[in-house]
Amino acid sequence: MKNLLITLLTTGAAVLAVTVAQAASEAPAPEWEPSRLEQALSRVAQGKPAEGERLHHYLYCSACHGDDGNSPSRNWPSLTGQKPDYVMKTLLDYKQNMRRDHYRKAYVMTRMTQLLDEKQMADLAAYYASRPAPVVPPQTSAKLAKQGARLAQQGDGKRGITACAACHGERGESGVTPDTPALAGQTPEYFVQAMQMYKAGMRTSDVGGVMRMFAKPLTDSEIQALAHYYASLGRQVQAPAK
Amino acid sequence: MIILDHKDAFTKEVPFKKAWERLYGFNTPNAMIEWIPAAQGGKPKRVDVDRMTVIAEAGAFKADVINYIAPQRASPIAFRMGLTNREGWCPVNRRTFESEIVRDVFVIGDAAVADAMPKSGYSANSQAKVAAQAIADQLAGRTPGEPSMINVCYSLAGENYGVSIVDIFKVVDNRIVKLPASGVSPITDSPAQPLLEAIYQRNWHRTFANDCFA
Numbered sequence: 001m002k003n004l005l006i007t008l009l010t011t012g013a014a015v016l017a018v019t020v021a022q023a024a025s026e027a028p029a030p031e032w033e034p035s036r037l038e039q040a041l042s043r044v045a046q047g048k049p050a051e052g053e054r055l056h057h058y059l060y061c062s063a064c065h066g067d068d069g070n071s072p073s074r075n076w077p078s079l080t081g082q083k084p085d086y087v088m089k090t091l092l093d094y095k096q097n098m099r100r101d102h103y104r105k106a107y108v109m110t111r112m113t114q115l116l117d118e119k120q121m122a123d124l125a126a127y128y129a130s131r132p133a134p135v136v137p138p139q140t141s142a143k144l145a146k147q148g149a150r151l152a153q154q155g156d157g158k159r160g161i162t163a164c165a166a167c168h169g170e171r172g173e174s175g176v177t178p179d180t181p182a183l184a185g186q187t188p189e190y191f192v193q194a195m196q197m198y199k200a201g202m203r204t205s206d207v208g209g210v211m212r213m214f215a216k217p218l219t220d221s222e223i224q225a226l227a228h229y230y231a232s233l234g235r236q237v238q239a240p241a242k
Numbered sequence: 243m244i245i246l247d248h249k250d251a252f253t254k255e256v257p258f259k260k261a262w263e264r265l266y267g268f269n270t271p272n273a274m275i276e277w278i279p280a281a282q283g284g285k286p287k288r289v290d291v292d293r294m295t296v297i298a299e300a301g302a303f304k305a306d307v308i309n310y311i312a313p314q315r316a317s318p319i320a321f322r323m324g325l326t327n328r329e330g331w332c333p334v335n336r337r338t339f340e341s342e343i344v345r346d347v348f349v350i351g352d353a354a355v356a357d358a359m360p361k362s363g364y365s366a367n368s369q370a371k372v373a374a375q376a377i378a379d380q381l382a383g384r385t386p387g388e389p390s391m392i393n394v395c396y397s398l399a400g401e402n403y404g405v406s407i408v409d410i411f412k413v414v415d416n417r418i419v420k421l422p423a424s425g426v427s428p429i430t431d432s433p434a435q436p437l438l439e440a441i442y443q444r445n446w447h448r449t450f451a452n453d454c455f456a
């Protein structure tokens with residue numbers, strides 16, 4: 001093991017260490033305003049599902065989000081069946097360094113979205129939207145789902161909590177505005193993480209701070225129950241999804 | 243940067259060279275990095291410190307900074323304790339990392355003769371776990387089990403460009419051998435691949451440091 005290097009060094013293990021600037025030091029974009037968001041999403045309808053499918057594999061999205069967009073992991077969300085506006089918005093959130101919640105996880109997407117232009121974002125969005133909703137995650141608890149159903153469907157008038165279904169749809173199929181995603185079949189652990197970030201005010205990608213406001217009065221166990229309720233609304237399959 | 247190498251190959255050579263091509267113009271007239279293997283006279287003969295010059299078989303190379311990696315061997319403490327063989331390394335029982343020369347002394351890491359395992363921090367960490375388990379087994383009067391060892395090594399060829407190698411090892415006929423599941427970063431045309439490897443490198447480093455020192 002006798003290498004000789006001039007002007008820079010490496011070692012027998014061949015490590016070329018370069019000091020790394022972390023994305024966290026970059027300034028985040030200002031929060032969304034409805035008009036700016038609408039403009040940013042103007043290209044979403046031009047997305048091509050076939051090209052999005054190619055990108056899903058070519059850019060290794062599938063490595064975390066699943067071969068078909070159904071997340072195989074508790075760490076990451078499923079993307080299949082998501083509405084295109086929301087996927088495009090989320091990709092823009094990351095690219096603009098807006099998702100500083102849960103820093104180490106957001107970092108992956110913050111870096112990855114630097115590779116994408118708006119056309120590619122629209123293609124990915126179109127691909128996921130073209131797929132059926134996620135299947136019910138195997139870890140979904142029927143007991144917790146039952147507990148969450150009432151709050152999701154009716155809210156809690158006494159505490160001023162609006163029904164989630166009012167925006168996210170009767171069956172978690174998503175609502176009308178770009179920032180109301182489909183929730184049916186979503187990874188419950190990811191759902192909890194997202195809600196806790198909203199509750200703590202650390203996730204600021206919601207337009208007008210709406211989700212930060214709704215998440216605030218919810219208890220940890222209510223968030224858990226809602227996560228399993230929405231997970232339980234996913235697609236039922238007999239055999240494992242191909 | 244000029245690398246004078248006394249060898250004709252190196253670890254992760256294929257992805258490293260691809261990274262150098264993509265980032266530093268390797269193999270072009272504007273290359274920022276040059277690698278001179280032994281076959282092209284890369285073998286260094288001496289270093290003239292006063293003139294900041296390395297004399298290699300291929301000629302004299304003057305530089306602003308020289309990093310000379312000397313021939314390696316186990317550290318002095320291993321010699322003082324009488325753990326080394328004629329080559330300057332410490333022979334060990336491959337299943338326990340107990341010295342084959344001095345009983346009840348365990349040697350891990352670069353100093354140990356570990357056959358196919360590279361001399362890396364991750365190898366040492368993996369060997370430490372095998373040795374610790376073997377010591378616990380010996381103290382409890384059990385026969386140490388069959389070890390399985392791993393090496394993972396990530397390198398950054400650039401800020402957003404990672405390359406990696408993974409090896410899995412087991413002991414066959416009292417020698418540590420690499421299993422076919424091992425592999426090195428593939429070359430793809432996806433820009434996401436080296437970027438993800440760079441992200442994984444940082445996560446790997448964080449969790450590995452925690453595993454060693456936390």
